[in-house]
Amino acid sequence: VPVFDEVVISLKKMNQVIDIDDLGGVMRCEAGCVLETLDERLKEHGLMMPIDLGAKGSCHIGGNVSTAAGGLRYMRYGSMHGNVLGLKAVLPSGEVLDVQNTLRKDNTGYDMKQLFIGAEGTLGIVTEVGLQLATLPKSVQTIFLGAPDWPALCNIFRRARSDLGEILSAAEMIDGEALDLILDIMKERSPVEKRCPYYMLIETNGSNAEADQAKLMEFLAAAEEAGIVADGTIAESGAQAKHIWSMREGCAIAPTSAxxxxxxxxxxxxxxxxxxxxxxxxxxxxxxxxxxxxxxxxxxxxxxxxxxxxxxxxxxxxxxxxxxxxxxxxxxxxxxxxxxxxxGIGLQKRGYLTYTKSEATVAHMRKIKDLFDPNGIMNPYKMFAP
Amino acid sequence: VPVFDEVVISLKKMNQVIDIDDLGGVMRCEAGCVLETLDERLKEHGLMMPIDLGAKGSCHIGGNVSTAAGGLRYMRYGSMHGNVLGLKAVLPSGEVLDVQNTLRKDNTGYDMKQLFIGAEGTLGIVTEVGLQLATLPKSVQTIFLGAPDWPALCNIFRRARSDLGEILSAAEMIDGEALDLILDIMKERSPVEKRCPYYMLIETNGSNAEADQAKLMEFLAAAEEAGIVADGTIAESGAQAKHIWSMREGCAIAPTSAxxxxxxxxxxxxxxxxxxxxxxxxxxxxxxxxxxxxxxxxxxxxxxxxxxxxxxxxxxxxxxxxxxxxxxxxxxxxxxxxxxxxxGIGLQKRGYLTYTKSEATVAHMRKIKDLFDPNGIMNPYKMFAP
Missing domain, CATH: 3.30.70.2740 (Alpha-Beta Plaits)
Known part of the structure; x- marks a missing residue:
């Protein structure tokens, strides 16, 4: 986002998929590809993107890399630091740093691509990305639970991780007062009848619907018996799953209208x-x-x-x-x-960088910045004061 | 490994676990902790290390980080670049770079820890590590399959990824001539009766033994019907699983006696x-x-x-x-x-670094090296010629 005198460079025409290896489960594409378009394209290969965001219909994969985007599948599929296999970046000197590849493992020298993941464009412009992909799940289940109190909510998660283990793909929390407020703004009904102090949305991604449903039923029965669930519902249709997810998405979107x-x-x-x-x-x-x-x-x-x-x-x-x-x-x-x-840090949190990282660490970051961008021309004002 | 005039620093007395958060599934420990000892310690929390190596009984976690170790659980649990959450490193100046934490997400500035993952100690000495852990699986299944030819082996993997999906934790290949040779050296019998041109060891990690076994049986039946499996066995005891794994481990170890x-x-x-x-x-x-x-x-x-x-x-x-x-x-x-x-690169592959990375990329790596270690005192001779 330009704030002062910056020149904005759009990569939206660099939107080609270079190749997809469906045995290896890897892909190379240009930085301007839209996340959702990539996800759609991968479906026919039985694969999917390892990230999913509310902004998937408009965000570019190059931006996802540059911001080290997290999103809704993070818990299951991990970070961009783990999923990006290679990239090309144009440095401020005009030189191209080419560490593009689709190799899952490559321990040869420093992992230079990592510096560009989450650098917010301050070291160079990412133009191409090599990615490790996820297998498209054959079964997606969504449930919404209310907890009687905070320790119970923590125990719901603990039990879900243990009982649902490998199929657990999201565990999102909504505070009771927050849900009241967004239901009011959205003019919607809660997915569960009982008003609870905390709610959890759980999603599973698996390869076998019958087995996944059986696991979920067992998990729910055990959670109810343990007294950690006050109310709950399992989505029985795509529409119901969507309604449940709209509660979570509403937390981010609905308040802007109020x-x-x-x-x-x-x-x-x-x-x-x-x-x-x-x-x-x-x-x-x-x-x-x-x-x-x-x-x-x-x-x-x-x-x-x-x-x-x-x-x-x-x-x-x-x-x-x-x-x-x-x-x-x-x-x-x-x-x-x-x-x-x-x-990320951007402009808004620039003054708070040292709240999270020590002065000594920030000093080392600045040395990295100076190494790649001695004239400070890449996304100036952001992350550090010029 | 010292080769000329280096001073060797042992961290084996820095072997304390600092803390384990079993709800968050994260841990901090000193760099001299032995991998297997950590794994044992985590069992009581229902957790395990995200990496597993043949050398687990002697290797230190600091070394695993510095070499970006891969190992046997890589396919399922991912790379050190994804699992290391923070670290402390002593720089050649004596300064301590402290980016230790146990936060799963932290997008504040450049991800400095990544430079030390796989740097082979050439930028500084990793002294503390924060790690994301994996959930201890309640069910581990091991099978060994023979394929009639190479395309069949590739299809076994393709089908395993699709049918076993989220529980698939290892898919190891052994070439037929290789197995003949190591069986001969080890004076052992093959896990399967038929001699095949290629073999695959498949392991699953799941939360429910009954469900996992059902999935495996379905997978095997479908693979046999598709004609991609010539012979196969499912381990029915810990001893049999160990025997199957000894084939894979034998590939690395047995030849040294011949x-x-x-x-x-x-x-x-x-x-x-x-x-x-x-x-x-x-x-x-x-x-x-x-x-x-x-x-x-x-x-x-x-x-x-x-x-x-x-x-x-x-x-x-x-x-x-x-x-x-x-x-x-x-x-x-x-x-x-x-x-x-x-x-890694070390000394043996130093001359081959540019076989994988361009001269321009290696030049940038050298700039990073000079930035942290201007006198070239950290693990000299390795990775780059001094």
């Missing part, structure tokens, strides 16, 4: 997410903003990634943003959390 | 492994070494990682090594394969 939204994206131990949400609400209240700001707490429980969306109703209020920033980032720094799990 | 062994570790498309083994045998024969050198072709089929062990009987013969080096590395360069999949 007021001004400030997004937070914290990496932290999942067990402490409740504490963070509670304290954020308290901070807003203590600062006297209880009437004009609402907090939506949700996130990728299985990945230790909490999102907090603060909705200022009806419009932007700098004082609210300042109060919440101070609390959320300060608390993250004090606890050793990261101020950005999957959304 | 003569001098030269190891190769090539990253390449699995579909072309047969061609590489055939041509290597031909190269040995054409060079007139058919009587004194035998080739054992095997490897991680699921990861595109071929091992070739050349056994010179009864002792080292420089001419044989030279002939095979020339062929294997030359062929790898011409085809765009990598001359090292999981064993």
């Amino acid at each position: 007021g001004h939204v400030r997004w937070y994206d914290i990496s932290m131990p999942s067990v402490n997410m409740k504490e963070m949400i509670d304290l954020a609400r308290e901070a807003v209240s203590v600062a006297g903003f209880a009437d004009k700001a609402k907090i939506i707490g949700f996130g990728h429980f299985g990945d230790g990634n909490l999102h907090i969306n603060v909705v200022t109703i009806p419009e932007f209020d700098a004082a609210v943003v300042e109060a919440v920033d101070r609390f959320v980032y300060g608390f993250s720094r004090d606890r050793g959390y990261s101020v950005s799990a999957e959304h | 003569g001098h062994v030269r190891w190769y570790d090539i990253s390449m498309p699995s579909v072309n492994m047969k061609e590489m083994i055939d041509l290597a045998r031909e190269a040995v024969s054409v060079a007139g070494f058919a009587d004194k050198a035998k080739i054992i072709g095997f490897g991680h089929f699921g990861d595109g990682n071929l091992h070739i062990n050349v056994v010179t009987i009864p002792e080292f013969d420089a001419a044989v090594v030279e002939a095979v080096d020339r062929f294997v590395y030359g062929f790898s360069r011409d085809r765009g394969y990598s001359v090292s999949a999981e064993h």
Whole structure:
């Protein structure tokens, strides 16, 4: 995103798939390919992209690499650092760094491609990507559970990881107050009847629907017997699964229609997410903003990634943003959390980089920046002050 | 391994586990922890290490990180680049680069830890590691199959990936001539009765033994009906599973008792492994070494990682090594394969680094080396000539 005097370069015409090896499960493509288009293309090979995002219809794979995008399949299929096999990047000197390949393993020298994954374009422009792909699951199951309290929610996840193990592909958490608020904004009904303090959306990806359903039923029966589930539903149709997912997606999208939204994206131990949400609400209240700001707490429980969306109703209020920033980032720094799990640093969080990384580490990052981009022309202003 | 005038630093007293978070499935430990000891320790938490190697009883986790070790669980649990969450490294200046953490996601600035993964100690000494762990499987199944020909072997893998999907944890290939040779050296019987041109060892890791066995039976029945399996056996006891694995481990270990062994570790498309083994045998024969050198072709089929062990009987013969080096590395360069999949560059392959990476890329690696280690004191002679 240009903010001052930058030149914007679009790669959208570099949208060709170079090759797909369906035995190896690998692909090479140009950076301007749209994520969803790639996913569609891979279906006929029985494969799928290892990442999935809300923005899949418009985001480019080159951007996914440059931001080290996480998304909804992260828990199961892992990070871009693990899935990108190679890339080409044009350096600010005009030189092309070509470490493109589709080899799953290549231990020859430093893994230079890693520097470009998540560099937000500040070292060069990624123009081609080699990717490890995932097998297209034959069975996808979606369930939505309400937990009677926070420890129960943690135990639902613990049991899901143990009982569903290899088919568990998502475990998303929504806070009860957050669901009330977004249901109100969306004019929708909750997937479960009982109002609970915390909810979890669980998705499985497997190769055999019958076996997966049997596992899910066993898991649910055991969870109910253990008293950790207060209410729950299994999607019995695509439409029902979509409705369940709309709750999770609504957390991110719906609030924008109600007021001004400030997004937070914290990496932290999942067990402490409740504490963070509670304290954020308290901070807003203590600062006297209880009437004009609402907090939506949700996130990728299985990945230790909490999102907090603060909705200022009806419009932007700098004082609210300042109060919440101070609390959320300060608390993250004090606890050793990261101020950005999957959304990078950019301009907004530039001043908070040292909240997560030591001054010494940031100094080394700057040396890397100077090595590749001595004139500071690549995505200037972002990540570090020029 | 010291070769000239190096000082060797042992980290074996830095062997403490710092903490284990069993809800998050993450751990921090010192670099001198032995891999197998960590794995044992994690069992009580229902967790396991994401890597497994033949050398697990003696190798240190710091070394696993510094060499970006691959191993037997790679296909399922992925690379160190994906599983290492943080680390501490002592730089040659004496400064400590502290990017230790246990956060699964952290997109704040360049991912500095990645440079130290696979750097073979040439940038600094890794002293602490934060790791993402795997869930301990409740069911482990092992089968050994013989294929009537190479395309059938490829189809066994294709079908296994599709039918066993999420439980598939290893797909190891052994060439028929290789198995004959190691059975002869080991004085052992093959797990299957029929002598086949290619064999595949398949292992599954799952959460439910009954469901896994049902999936395996279905897979086997379908593979037999498709005519891609000539003979096969499912391990019905731990002892039988161990016997099957001893075939695969024997490929690496047994030849050392028969003569001098030269190891190769090539990253390449699995579909072309047969061609590489055939041509290597031909190269040995054409060079007139058919009587004194035998080739054992095997490897991680699921990861595109071929091992070739050349056994010179009864002792080292420089001419044989030279002939095979020339062929294997030359062929790898011409085809765009990598001359090292999981064993790094070290001293032996230093001259072959540019077979895999362009001169321009190696020049950038040297700049990184100079940035961290301007005096060239860290693991000198290795990777690059001083």
